[in-house]
């Protein structure tokens with residue numbers, strides 16, 4: 001039997017490609033970064049499976065891919081899937097949960113520590129030769145805020161939220177508040193987490209961590225009124241998606257001293273415009289969307305995405321179909 005045709009829209013490790021080639025006839029984008037939209041659309045005519053990272057999987061793309069049966073994303077977030085369009089065409093969508101939880105949680109702690117202890121700001125201070133005797137520097141000039149024993153409030157207590165909770169409670173002795181659409185009794189038991197309203201979480205937390213997925217419900221989830229409830233000494237940490245936050249409201253809250261600082265791995269849009277005020281604020285730590293970006297974790301994600309795709313195309317049971325399309329597996 002002929003192998004199903006697969007297009008891979010960004011370069012993946014050789015070992016993952018060899019695995020895919022055992023089961024599929026593969027063509028991979030050979031440039032750096034990922035395939036352009038036009039480049040991608042031009043490749044899809046005969047393709048049954050697509051391995052991708054981002055870029056909308058929408059009605060236009062599906063029109064260019066009449067034989068497409070499965071899309072496997074090398075990411076846990078799948079806000080680039082147009083779920084209605086995929087459902088209408090019966091195309092399975094898959095993602096890579098679990099394998100990146102610890103790596104993203106490490107980065108969230110790094111954002112908390114870096115913003116509270118002013119690591120990038122003071123690193124620049126030393127490297128720019130400003131740390132000199134006789135300049136009238138006071139020790140208070142270098143003071144930051146403690147992370148240990150502070151209160152963390154997690155909005156979106158899912159897989160990654162729980163990995164953050166574990167570090168915060170067991171590593172940093174933090175008090176843990178959370179709000180989640182569904183209450184998580186097991187997280188309450190494991191971490192002593194207190195389930196509170198969003199309002200209470202914002203009023204009491206020293207670190208507010210946003211970790212919800214981007215969905216129709218969470219677009220612009222965090223707005224002016226939320227920043228207004230935060231403590232003026234608190235830090236806002238976002239590693240979910242840029243569009244979950246009203247970035248203009250965040251900028252205002254920082255400019256006016258309404259909150260103390262922020263640690264951001266995500267922006268709207270990405271990359272941010274060079275004149276985005278967030279990029280010139282010393283109390284804001286900015287990273288280029290690197291939550292899962294370690295060599296091992298990106299390898300594990302690519303391999304899991306490849307396994308998902310092979311299972312979907314060869315009649316197996318793909319382990320990680322996104323929950324909104326899970327019923328399509330039964331009806332194949």
Ligand code: NAP
Nearest residue numbers: 077156157158159160161180181182212213239240291292
């Ligand atoms: P997850 O396990 O699905 O957790 C998300 C949690 O958010 C779930 O517990 C969910 O509640 C909750 N939630 C959803 N909508 C909500 C709402 N309207 N109000 C309150 N809570 C809500 O996902 P995950 O694996 O932890 O990943 C979370 C997100 O992190 C991803 O979707 C992605 O956008 C982002 N991410 C970013 C990076 C990065 O590089 N910065 C890396 C990986 C992931 P329910 O239990 O009710 O569904």
